[in-house]
Amino acid sequence: MDHHEITNRFALPLLSASAMALLSACGGGGGSAEPAPPEPRTVSIRFAGVAGTAPVSCAQPLAALGSGALQSELKDFRFYVSEVSLKRADGIFVPLAMSVDEWQHERGVALIDLEDDSGSCAGRGTAAMNASIRGTVPGGEYVGVRLTVGVPSAVNHSDTAASAAPLDVQAMAWSWQAGRKFAKIEIAPAGGVTRPANPGATPPTPETRSAIFNVHLGSTGCTGNPASGEIVSCAASNRLELEFDAFNVDTQQVLVDLQPLFLTANTGVDLGGAFGCMSGKTDPECAAIFAALGLDLASGQTVNGGRHQNVFRIGAR
């Protein structure tokens, strides 16, 4: 359950932050000859959307995507990132102290927004974009990165309309699941998405169509506690936990590659559930999408520490 996952992963930054405070507070005392703690270092972890080798934007058509190799257009491309740590050479993960602004929440949740409401995305999103996570880590060398695509349970179920940015973005709210969409990636394949007619039904059901193939990632099967008025657990976390052993924060960036995301998905056809995949366990289109993300659709857990996917990968800036 989601519950355990937050205690383990979410407690870490808090703990380390207070440990850091203790360290610096005691830094000057005593007669030891230890060197002064290093100055904090400002870092910016950058993200970029790609389709294979081509950059992705609302301004130009995407490369052919999906098992049908359909020419597609971007419609939306936003996701939340939390639990960000950098890895020291000795293997220790050090939490990033995220700065707080309209893209970064005080509880360490950032919104990466790779659409600008223009071109093919017009009318769906917001003009402003954000392609980086900014914060500080203790000075030193870092060789890797760990992050979670998702919003921690502790803030996932907060009231969108009353939350601080970026948890106030209504388009990222998932009200009927009482949480947030962790990722909202939408494409329009040429010819649209067709749900075939069912000639076997009585009377036969006609063909239906949507312009958009949706990928909405978020926790599902959530249950509230009526006695306390709180959300206590979600059956499927669906948070994507990623760890990259080799990452140079100064020269490299995290690429989000739409080509592997849709690789085995037939984006021109929808066989049931929501159009595309909205994290439904019985939605036929979720099998391909979750497999690509390295998420186990049944349990909602990340497979093999995020090494089982190549939608998110490290590349040069």
Added chain:
Amino acid sequence: MGRSRHVWAAPGQAFRRLSVLLAAAALSGCGGGGTSVGDSGTAGDGGVVVPRFFPAPRLPEGESLAAERIELGRHLFYDKRLSGNGTQACGSCHHQDKAFTDGLPVAVGATGERHPRNAQALGNVVYNATLTWANPSLVTLEKQMETPLFGENPVEMGVNDRNRDEVLARIRGDARYPAMFAQVFPGGAEAIDWRNVIAAIASFQRSLIAGNSRYDRFLRGEAVLAPNEERGRLLFFGERAECFHCHGSFNFNDQVVHAASRVVETPFHNTGLYNIDGAGGFPEPNRGVFELTALPQDMGAFRAPSLRNVEVTGPYMHDGTIATLEDVLSFYAAGGRLITVGPHAGDGRTNPFKSDLIALIDLSPEEQADIVAFLKTLTDHEFLENPKHADPFLPWP
């Protein structure tokens, strides 16, 4: 019993226990006395009065149920400017004279989009353990309200990132709202934000207490039931018709939370309305709790609604597919619904996930009519006409 069931223990901490003025004042009171809750204290000068045989409602932290707050919420509830395109208010789908339903099979949103489900009644909604037809995750009115306000699929009131500031500006620019908000929330003009809009509407909803039907007066010894109504009452609460298993609480449902709740059960039930694939399937996107959990046993599982005011809340069922109370009774007597033609053809009576309380019942047409007659005694006409619950934007005599 309900297939999908969760049991919760009350934490005791998160919600304050109400200071309840138990009506030993029953003798002095009008209408047989009651329990008055809310900071405004007593019956008659604001706050909310619940009947003596209702439990004290559970209120979230910060909920005062002050008269001014309820009054602000009433205005917002009925204000069409609160939708994206200014055409629809909460009250557009929740009409007081229909116990806050809308008389349609399924609701229609501000942009004309049809909702897959039937608009629900709001009487005594303060006691609901979960909200909407089938959603174990929605346990507060405040959280539930985000779906009609901001939901995209379907669009109901159509507030979104583009127009939400404009919608608030309409409220801020109104002649009466700034003063009304200032009376209730600290912070002056800044108090007109979505958190407080939602909080005030929730307060209005919590004030919608329906507990003075002829049946309630019968319980107080102030009214008698006609012979057919009394026969219906005995059938309703008896082991043959078994209606009371799911509709047996003071609120005639089976998901209740109140101030003294220690354990809250939230059962959901498949009543055999559909069986489109012979394997128990309900049509999308109306598969009940299954839509959220994907658990086989949750297929077709919906919350049993309160039957108070059921006379005026038709059409019935989550998708409004049963037109009259008489048809509802014959549906239950048959132990489910057989649909012979159309895309939803199938024998719901043999749905493998159907509640074991729904079986073929030997109920004569007269007995079914008696139960309907009893159900009509649950109508609280005072509630349906109470000016305190009415649309303030309409002229009121």
